[in-house]
Amino acid sequence: SVAAPAIAQSAPQVTWRMQSSFPNSLDTIFGTMETFARFVSEATDGNFTIQTFKPGDIVGGLQVLDAVSNGTIEAGHTPTYFYFGREPALGFGTGVPFGLNARQQHSWWHFGGGAEIINEVLAPMNAISLACGNSGAQMGGFFRREINSLADLKGLKFRIGGLGGQVMARLGVVPQQIAPGDIYPALERGTIDAVEFVGPYDDLKLGFHEVAKYYYAPGFWEGGAMLHAVFNLEAWNGLPKHYQAILRHAAEAANNWMLAKYDSVNPDALKELVSKGAELRYFPQDVMEAALSAANAYYEETAAQNEAFKRAWDSYRAFRDDALLWWPVNELAFDNFMARTRGRG
Amino acid sequence: SVAAPAIAQSAPQVTWRMQSSFPNSLDTIFGTMETFARFVSEATDGNFTIQTFKPGDIVGGLQVLDAVSNGTIEAGHTPTYFYFGREPALGFGTGVPFGLNARQQHSWWHFGGGAEIINEVLAPMNAISLACGNSGAQMGGFFRREINSLADLKGLKFRIGGLGGQVMARLGVVPQQIAPGDIYPALERGTIDAVEFVGPYDDLKLGFHEVAKYYYAPGFWEGGAMLHAVFNLEAWNGLPKHYQAILRHAAEAANNWMLAKYDSVNPDALKELVSKGAELRYFPQDVMEAALSAANAYYEETAAQNEAFKRAWDSYRAFRDDALLWWPVNELAFDNFMARTRGRG
Numbered sequence: 001s002v003a004a005p006a007i008a009q010s011a012p013q014v015t016w017r018m019q020s021s022f023p024n025s026l027d028t029i030f031g032t033m034e035t036f037a038r039f040v041s042e043a044t045d046g047n048f049t050i051q052t053f054k055p056g057d058i059v060g061g062l063q064v065l066d067a068v069s070n071g072t073i074e075a076g077h078t079p080t081y082f083y084f085g086r087e088p089a090l091g092f093g094t095g096v097p098f099g100l101n102a103r104q105q106h107s108w109w110h111f112g113g114g115a116e117i118i119n120e121v122l123a124p125m126n127a128i129s130l131a132c133g134n135s136g137a138q139m140g141g142f143f144r145r146e147i148n149s150l151a152d153l154k155g156l157k158f159r160i161g162g163l164g165g166q167v168m169a170r171l172g173v174v175p176q177q178i179a180p181g182d183i184y185p186a187l188e189r190g191t192i193d194a195v196e197f198v199g200p201y202d203d204l205k206l207g208f209h210e211v212a213k214y215y216y217a218p219g220f221w222e223g224g225a226m227l228h229a230v231f232n233l234e235a236w237n238g239l240p241k242h243y244q245a246i247l248r249h250a251a252e253a254a255n256n257w258m259l260a261k262y263d264s265v266n267p268d269a270l271k272e273l274v275s276k277g278a279e280l281r282y283f284p285q286d287v288m289e290a291a292l293s294a295a296n297a298y299y300e301e302t303a304a305q306n307e308a309f310k311r312a313w314d315s316y317r318a319f320r321d322d323a324l325l326w327w328p329v330n331e332l333a334f335d336n337f338m339a340r341t342r343g344r345g
Numbered sequence: 346s347v348a349a350p351a352i353a354q355s356a357p358q359v360t361w362r363m364q365s366s367f368p369n370s371l372d373t374i375f376g377t378m379e380t381f382a383r384f385v386s387e388a389t390d391g392n393f394t395i396q397t398f399k400p401g402d403i404v405g406g407l408q409v410l411d412a413v414s415n416g417t418i419e420a421g422h423t424p425t426y427f428y429f430g431r432e433p434a435l436g437f438g439t440g441v442p443f444g445l446n447a448r449q450q451h452s453w454w455h456f457g458g459g460a461e462i463i464n465e466v467l468a469p470m471n472a473i474s475l476a477c478g479n480s481g482a483q484m485g486g487f488f489r490r491e492i493n494s495l496a497d498l499k500g501l502k503f504r505i506g507g508l509g510g511q512v513m514a515r516l517g518v519v520p521q522q523i524a525p526g527d528i529y530p531a532l533e534r535g536t537i538d539a540v541e542f543v544g545p546y547d548d549l550k551l552g553f554h555e556v557a558k559y560y561y562a563p564g565f566w567e568g569g570a571m572l573h574a575v576f577n578l579e580a581w582n583g584l585p586k587h588y589q590a591i592l593r594h595a596a597e598a599a600n601n602w603m604l605a606k607y608d609s610v611n612p613d614a615l616k617e618l619v620s621k622g623a624e625l626r627y628f629p630q631d632v633m634e635a636a637l638s639a640a641n642a643y644y645e646e647t648a649a650q651n652e653a654f655k656r657a658w659d660s661y662r663a664f665r666d667d668a669l670l671w672w673p674v675n676e677l678a679f680d681n682f683m684a685r686t687r688g689r690g
Binding site: 010011039042043044045047098101102103104106107108109110111112136137138139199200217218219220223240241242245246248249250252253255256257259260261263264265266267268270271280282288289292293296319320321322323324325326327328329330331332333334335336337338339341342343344 | 355356384387388389390392443446447448449451452453454455456457481482483484544545562563564565568585586587590591593594595597598600601602604605606608609610611612613615616625627633634637638641664665666667668669670671672673674675676677678679680681682683684686687688689
């Protein structure tokens with residue numbers, strides 16, 4: 001169903017299938033894919049239809065990129081860091097521990113070389129990606145007991161995936177991989193000690209606060225997690241140029257929809273969590289510092305072994321250093337003053 | 346040339362004229378309109394052409410909304426707060442002193458009622474607006490002498506426009522309205538004491554650092570200034586629905602282009618300014634606090650007199666209070682840690 005030939009008519013009928021890596025119960029993340037599909041349909045007067053699917057409908061949630069690569073589906077909605085085990089550089093497409101925030105990640109993607117770097121890695125996999133969504137900084141998750149120092153991490157069974165899990169493992173954490181539907185009972189029984197998921201809006205729905213009291217911030221392994229619309233490269237290349245443009249702009253618009261929706265619903269969810277007994281905590285300074293050192297060690301080790309990772313890391317780190325020179329001068333000076341004087345007006 | 350009839354063909358030829366309020370020397374701001382026009386052309390296979398113009402080509406930079414309203418041009422690129430003198434509520438479309446940052450403003454616009462509120466105000470002016478660009482937090486500008494306390498603002502001749510100028514006037518500042526091309530000589534001669542413009546990238550080009558040493562942060566009157574694509578309402582209503590969708594998505598994509606471009610070029614410009622002698626300063630706490638009080642007093646007074654302003658302010662303030670409850674818990678905790686540990690990796 002892929003590899004459509006180049007089409008001469010100005011508004012050809014196209015029907016694609018697109019699967020998300022995330023369950024439709026996560027209405028903001030899953031809704032971003034639905035919004036993207038709706039935008040594409042609206043912009044083509046209904047001529048370009050993208051049928052949306054949830055994990056398991058066609059392939060599993062972690063097989064979205066593979067299914068796109070081999071042409072089982074033309075499109076997927078997934079974060080490239082799900083596939084960093086295959087190509088570590090793909091971590092930077094979404095974000096890495098102590099990485100860029102949402103706005104910085106978007107700037108790196110479009111003006112810092114990010115899109116080119118990630119799409120060079122994806123090309124041999126027969127895929128191409130567009131930025132399509134961001135969660136903003138994620139929360140650190142729910143913990144059954146307080147973390148007062150680095151020592152409290154030793155042996156902690158923490159449901160955390162990907163690169164964040166690898167960094168935490170260097171601090172003594174035992175990372176757990178558990179499907180979303182199985183987290184609550186594991187946390188309730190004490191099979192795991194902690195879980196990180198997304199942010200207040202999604203975390204509230206899963207009810208973790210009922211079985212783990214302490215809600216930690218910040219989720220330093222996901223300071224601004226970018227999602228992607230990924231496409232089979234032959235299917236993409238077979239589109240008329242103006243359909244490619246429509247996909248690009250729809251992805252940018254859907255990207256904003258997701259971040260703006262989270263920013264609008266997270267405050268009320270946080271209030272509700274706190275009203276139901278969640279206690280906010282910050283990770284202790286020694287935990288943050290040790291995790292930063294562990295992350296940097298990981299990046300250096302991986303860059304020494306993997307050329308694509310090194311190219312991505314060099315670009316990303318240089319962008320981050322520049323962004324962090326400018327951010328506190330102005331953006332953070334404004335944000336911090338506003339936070340400090342909240343409620344005055 | 347406006348009020349085109351509803352068109353039956355699927356890809357009708359449309360040619361519109363669009364003028365910016367900003368000179369083309371500001372390549373990021375002016376470039377946002379050009380990018381928007383290019384995106385629309387690409388998405389319609391060249392069938393929808395938007396010709397772009399700079400201030401003075403058709404009307405003056407501050408007459409863009411009027412020209413759109415009366416159909417002289419179909420489209421404009423301008424911030425709605427340029428017209429707050431006519432309808433104070435239009436200030437919130439762009440942002441107000443001590444308002445929302447760029448991400449919060451975008452969330453308010455799409456999910457907090459912002460777009461509906463602003464477009465209700467624009468409808469009687471025969472216009473409709475889309476979000477189309479954001480500068481991020483702007484700098485406080487260049488000052489010939491240091492501001493060490495509130496007393497130093499008395500009689501200060503400060504080139505600052507709009508609502509920011511009105512707030513500063515309550516602190517003893519004498520706001521000056523000077524066209525961009527005339528600022529440098531006025532600052533050099535001492536006719537004015539200070540100037541605020543945009544941020545490092547644009548400020549550097551105008552050379553203010555050569556004649557005023559102190560570069561202040563943050564520009565608390567513009568914490569995240571949103572720009573708009575504004576359209577003549579009849580011209581907009583005459584478009585096929587899918588062309589309206591294409592304009593909506595192109596505006597979102599151009600919005601991101603502007604913010605991402607600024608975020609990528611401001612750090613180097615800041616370094617260059619500092620290397621050329623600019624000295625960074627923060628506004629003293631008493632100045633910030635007094636300005637906040639003055640701004641809040643202005644909002645309350647205006648809300649008591651103007652129903653549309655009151656509706657906008659009530660919505661905006663409630664959104665801001667919620668956003669500022671959530672922001673420091675996580676987003677700022679992450680950003681501040683990253684700023685503090687810059688250069689470790």
